Amino acid sequence: QQQVKQSPQSLIVQKGGISIINCAYENTAFDYFPWYQQFPGKGPALLIAIRPDVSEKKEGRFTISFNKSAKQFSLHIMDSQPGDSATYFCAPNFVFGPGTRLSVLP
Amino acid sequence: DAMVIQNPRYQVTQFGKPVTLSCSQTLNHNVMYWYQQKSSQAPKLLFHYYDKDFNNEADTPDNFQSRRPNTSFCFLDIRSPGLGDAAMYLCATSRDRASQVNEQFFGPGTRLTVL
Numbered sequence: 001q002q003q004v005k006q007s008p009q010s011l012i013v014q015k016g017g018i019s020i021i022n023c024a025y026e027n028t029a030f031d032y033f034p035w036y037q038q039f040p041g042k043g044p045a046l047l048i049a050i051r052p053d054v055s056e057k058k059e060g061r062f063t064i065s066f067n068k069s070a071k072q073f074s075l076h077i078m079d080s081q082p083g084d085s086a087t088y089f090c091a092p093n094f095v096f097g098p099g100t101r102l103s104v105l106p
Numbered sequence: 107d108a109m110v111i112q113n114p115r116y117q118v119t120q121f122g123k124p125v126t127l128s129c130s131q132t133l134n135h136n137v138m139y140w141y142q143q144k145s146s147q148a149p150k151l152l153f154h155y156y157d158k159d160f161n162n163e164a165d166t167p168d169n170f171q172s173r174r175p176n177t178s179f180c181f182l183d184i185r186s187p188g189l190g191d192a193a194m195y196l197c198a199t200s201r202d203r204a205s206q207v208n209e210q211f212f213g214p215g216t217r218l219t220v221l
Contacts, residue, residue, distance in 0.1 A: 032208070034209075034210075036212075041215075041217075042214060042215070043110075043196050043198075043212030043213050043214050043215050044149065044196070044212050045212065046209050046210065046211075049209065089148055089149075091210075094139070094151070094200075094210055095151075096148040096149050096150075096151075097148060098147070098148050099146075099147070099148050101146075
């Protein structure tokens, strides 16, 4: 019930492109859906989060989309930049997915 | 301003020698968490405190203990570190439990090396 899956495991995107990372969960009791960004040697930092009563939330270049019936939510990074290169974790109700390593090529 | 502080940032210990990692917070949050993160893996929750109420994850080894003497401080004690315990240890806080839709704030982590 606690399993959280992410895809893809790694992602390479050209500068200016769109990065899309998906998260699937099993526990229907989850009610908090964040994405964390982690740089090497640093702790994770909250990037964007959504509540289950909203289907989409946008903050700058980052958009989170939520599909409650499918038990999935995704992160879209528009106009990806080399500085976005990091590992991204979904963590519904603080249960972390395995992470996606994003590399944005200049 | 640092909100979740971890000391030390790097800790080297010997196999079997007890070690204590420290976490403090200036947010006055009710919940404090300890995670273990090994290289290229997700953070793994070891336990958390909701105020003084200790909550251990089922698969956390007995070798790991924690203390929370007051709201601001939380300690992770590793009684007999093994080579497999070498990892980054992350402390985090949140105002309330995850079900209340709270942001979780992470410290910078302590990297533990076991020789």
